[in-house]
Amino acid sequence: MERGVSVLSTRNADLPRKTQVGSITKSSYNGNGKDDQSVFKQGMLVFVHHDVDIWTEGTVSGIEGENILVTLPSGKEQWVKHKDIALRNECDYGSTEDLTLLTPLTCASVFQCLKKRYQQDVFYTRAGVTLVAINPFKDVPSLYKKEVIDRYHQLHGQRKVLSPHVFAIAQEAYSHMRQQVGRMNQSVIVSGESGSGKTVTAKHLMKYLTSISNSNAGDTGTRIESRILDSNPILEAFGNASTSRNSNSSRFGKYIQLQFQRNGQILGASIQTYLLEKTRVVHQSENERNFHIFYQMLNGGNDVEKEEWLGRKDSLFKMITNHGACTEDQQSWRQTREAMGDIGITAQQQDSIFKVLGAILHLGNLVFDGDGDQGCYVDTDDQGENS
Numbered sequence: 540m541e542r543g544v545s546v547l548s549t550r551n552a553d554l555p556r557k558t559q560v561g562s563i564t565k566s567s568y569n570g571n572g573k574d575d576q577s578v579f580k581q582g583m584l585v586f587v588h589h590d591v592d593i594w595t596e597g598t599v600s601g602i603e604g605e606n607i608l609v610t611l612p613s614g615k616e617q618w619v620k621h622k623d624i625a626l627r628n629e630c631d632y633g634s635t636e637d638l639t640l641l642t643p644l645t646c647a648s649v650f651q652c653l654k655k656r657y658q659q660d661v662f663y664t665r666a667g668v669t670l671v672a673i674n675p676f677k678d679v680p681s682l683y684k685k686e687v688i689d690r691y692h693q694l695h696g697q698r699k700v701l702s703p704h705v706f707a708i709a710q711e712a713y714s715h716m717r718q719q720v721g722r723m724n725q726s727v728i729v730s731g732e733s734g735s736g737k738t739v740t741a742k743h744l745m746k747y748l749t750s751i752s753n754s755n756a757g758d759t760g761t762r763i764e765s766r767i768l769d770s771n772p773i774l775e776a777f778g779n780a781s782t783s784r785n786s787n788s789s790r791f792g793k794y795i796q797l798q799f800q801r802n803g804q805i806l807g808a809s810i811q812t813y814l815l816e817k818t819r820v821v822h823q824s825e826n827e828r829n830f831h832i833f834y835q836m837l838n839g840g841n842d843v844e845k846e847e848w849l850g851r852k853d854s855l856f857k858m859i860t861n862h863g864a865c866t867e868d869q870q871s872w873r874q875t876r877e878a879m880g881d882i883g884i885t886a887q888q889q890d891s892i893f894k895v896l897g898a899i900l901h902l903g904n905l906v907f908d909g910d911g912d913q914g915c916y917v918d919t920d921d922q923g924e925n926s
C-alpha cells in the first residue's frame with residue numbers, strides 16, 4: 540500500500556471535525572462583539588428569537604432600555620430583550636455557500652442561511668474547511684448520480700463552479716493524497732448527532748473514492764469496489780438497530796481505511812469498529828429494537844434454516860422486542876446474505892455465525908433464580924417453557 544484516505548464515523552459529536560453534520564445552539568451573542576443593546580437603532584434589520592421558527596426576521600421600531608420593539612414580517616409588533624435579538628443584513632442568505640462569509644456571523648445568520656438553503660433543497664454548505672451537511676430525509680438521487688461524481692472529479696479545485704458537496708471533500712482528500720501536501724495520508728471525520736446522516740454521508744464518501752480511483756482498473760477494480768461497498772450491509776446488519784431517533788442507527792463507531800496504489804488506483808480497505816453498544820443485545824429501551832441481524836434472520840430465514848440455527852421455527856425470544864413480520868427485514872436479509880457471500884464468507888462459515896446468534900437468543904431466554912447470599916441457579920421450569 541502507498542497511502543490512504545480514512546473515514547472516521549463517530550458515535551459522539553465531540554471530536555475535531557473536517558466533514559460534519561452538527562446542531563447549532565442558540566446564543567445571546569448579537570453580532571456586534573459587545574453584546575450591548577446600544578448598537579440597535581430604529582430601522583435596523585434584525586433576527587428575533589422565536590419559539591417555533593427559532594429565529595425570525597424583523598425590523599427595530601423602538602427602544603426602551605433593555606427592551607427593543609421589533610416589527611415582524613406579519614406587521615405585528617413585539618417587545619424583545621436585547622439578548623434575544625441579532626443583527627441581520629440584506630444579503631441573500633440562501634445563496635451564501637460558505638458560512639464564514641456571513642456578516643455578522645451569528646447563530647441567527649448561520650441558522651437562517653442553512654434554513655434558506657434547506658428550503659431550496661440545497662443540503663451542503665461550507666464552513667471554511669468543514670462541510671455542514673443537512674439531512675434531507677428524502678431520496679435525492681440527482682445529488683449523487685454518476686454524472687455528479689464525474690463532474691466533481693473533472694472540475695476539482697474549481698470552487699467557483701462546484702457547489703459545496705460531500706464529493707468535493709472526498710475529491711480534496713484524494714487530490715491531496717496524490718499530489719499535494721507531501722503526498723500524505725488524509726482523514727475525513729464525519730460527526731454529528733444520532734440520525735443526522737453520518738452513515739449515509741460516509742457511504743457517499745466511500746462510493747466516490749472507490750468510483751474515481753477505479754476508473755482505469757478494469758475488472759479487478761470493480762471487484763475491489765464492490766467488496767468494499769458490500770461491507771456496509773454486513774456492518775449495518777450486525778451493528779445497527781432501530782432507535783427512537785433513527786430506524787437504522789449505527790450502534791458503533793467505525794474507522795475505515797481505503798488503501799491506494801502509487802498511481803491512485805484503489806487497492807483495498809480495512810475497517811476497525813469500536814464502542815459497539817453490546818448491552819443492546821440483552822436490553823432495549825421501549826420502542827427500540829435489538830440489532831437488525833436477529834430480525835433479519837427470524838423474518839428472512841426459511842423453516843429448514845431456522846430449525847438448524849435455532850432448533851425451532853418460531854421467533855419467540857425474550858430478547859427480540861418489537862418483533863413483527865417485516866418485509867424490510869426480509870429484503871435486508873437477502874442483501875446481507877449476498878454481501879456475506881460476495882466478501883468471501885463461505886456458506887459453512889455463515890451457518891456457524893447464525894448458530895452462534897441462535898445460541899445467544901436461547902441464552903436470553905434463561906431465567907435465574909436464587910436467594911441472596913446463596914448464589915443463584917437457572918430456573919429450569921421457566922427455561923423449559925421458553926427455550
Ligand SMILES: Nc1ncnc2c1ncn2[C@@H]1O[C@H](COP(=O)(O)OP(=O)(O)OP(=O)(O)O)[C@@H](O)[C@H]1O
Nearest residue numbers: 674676677733734735736737738739785787788789
Ligand atoms: N444524504 C442523505 N440523503 C437522503 N437521506 C438521508 C441522507 N442522509 C441521511 N438520510 C436519512 O436519514 C437517516 C439517518 O441517517 P444516518 O443513519 O446516516 O444517521 P447517523 O448520523 O449515521 O445516525 P446514527 O448516529 O444514529 O447512526 C437515513 O436512514 C436516511 O433515511
